[in-house]
């Protein structure tokens with residue numbers, strides 16, 4: 359795989375990681391407590407039912423954002439590990455090179471388009487409830 363491209367991807371991932379990590383404390387506070395405080399909601403009067411509902415929603419929103427952030431962080435760190443190990447851009451299923459076009463569109467892709475399509479076909483046959491993130495790996499090791 360083209361070394362220049364890999365360097366480009368590495369920079370891209372590192373920047374993304376910084377962006378994801380930086381706002382975790384500061385920005386979230388500013389985003390959510392700022393406007394609420396300006397409207398006189400939140401901590402100003404406590405014990406009110408509508409305030410508590412607001413707190414719950416705020417917490418749920420935080421949790422969702424945090425979960426999504428963790429999910430992306432994990433994917434990005436995995437991709438960076440692969441760059442370190444020199445196997446970035448290799449399909450984790452068949453070992454073939456993933457095309458640069460595919461990596462540009464989906465930088466965290468871990469499978470070549472053929473394996474991905476195969477996996478999706480398998481998943482279509484499985485009722486939604488029975489799907490799990492490890493399903494593909496289970497097939498391989500079985």
Ligand SMILES: [Zn+2]
Pocket residue numbers: 449450451452453454469470471472473474
């Ligand atoms: Zn493959």
